[in-house]
Amino acid sequence: MDKGLGKRLFEFAIHVIKFTRDFPNTKEYEIIKNQLIKSATSSGANYEEAQGASSRAYFVNKIKIALREMRESNYWMRIIIEISQKSNESSFLLNESTELMNILGSISSKAATK
Numbered sequence: 001m002d003k004g005l006g007k008r009l010f011e012f013a014i015h016v017i018k019f020t021r022d023f024p025n026t027k028e029y030e031i032i033k034n035q036l037i038k039s040a041t042s043s044g045a046n047y048e049e050a051q052g053a054s055s056r057a058y059f060v061n062k063i064k065i066a067l068r069e070m071r072e073s074n075y076w077m078r079i080i081i082e083i084s085q086k087s088n089e090s091s092f093l094l095n096e097s098t099e100l101m102n103i104l105g106s107i108s109s110k111a112a113t114k
Contacts, residue, residue, distance in 0.1 A: 005103060006051070009044035009066075012096055016040040016073070019089050028083075036076040043069035043100070060111045067104040073097045 016036055023029040043066045050062035074097040081090050 005100075005107075006044070006047060008096075008100060009047050012073075012093070012100060013037075013041045013044050015089075015093060015096075019093060032076055032079060036073060036080070039069045039072035039076065040097075043067075043073060043104075047104070056111065060108065063104060063108045063111060067101065067108050070097055070101045070104055074101055 017040075020033040020037060023033050046062045046066040046069060050059050050066065053059035053062060074094065077090065077094040077097055081094060084090070
């Protein structure tokens with residue numbers, strides 16, 4: 001059963017917020033935590049805004065922003081995996097961000113060509 005993209009983006013953001021609560025209290029982790037939370041939550045917020053778009057151009061723009069933000073989330077997740085011990089949660093979040101990137105990329109491509 002398909003959860004719906006909006007729900008997946010929302011759940012991804014919640015997982016990221018909860019995941020980052022256990023980061024070490026160091027300057028580098030604070031920077032990564034802030035960047036990851038901002039990009040993860042922004043992706044879903046821009047997708048939600050696209051759903052109420054008043055024009056195709058506005059929809060495409062918001063989807064492209066959601067995609068860029070998810071790409072950034074994926075980047076930060078890869079950094080976390082490289083600098084910390086790999087865990088099931090970080091692997092899940094990396095895989096989910098990759099899937100979400102692919103979905104948003106497909107929507108963006110299809111919407112831009114119509």
